[in-house]
Amino acid sequence: MKIKVDRGRCTGIGICESVAPDYFEVGDDGGLVLLREHIDDSQRAEVEDAVRACPALALSIVED
Numbered sequence: 001m002k003i004k005v006d007r008g009r010c011t012g013i014g015i016c017e018s019v020a021p022d023y024f025e026v027g028d029d030g031g032l033v034l035l036r037e038h039i040d041d042s043q044r045a046e047v048e049d050a051v052r053a054c055p056a057l058a059l060s061i062v063e064d
C-alpha cells in the first residue's frame, strides 16, 4: 500500500506531519513533502490516522 496526495487540495497545514512524521513534512515553502510513499506494515495505523486527520481530505491510501 502507498500514500497518494492530492496536491490541489493540500493547504500545508501540517497535521499529517504531527501524526506521522516519518512520512510527511511541510517544507519551508508550505508544500507537503512525502518522505516515504510506501507504507510499512508496522506503521499502517499511524498513516491511517494521518489520512483521517487531514482536514482538506488530501490524503488517501491506495494499492501499489
Ligand code: SF4
Pocket: 009, 010, 011, 012, 013, 014, 015, 016, 017, 024, 026, 032, 053, 054, 055, 056, 057, 058, 059
Ligand atoms: S494535513 Fe492535509 S492539508 Fe495539511 S499538510 Fe497534510 S496533506 Fe496537506
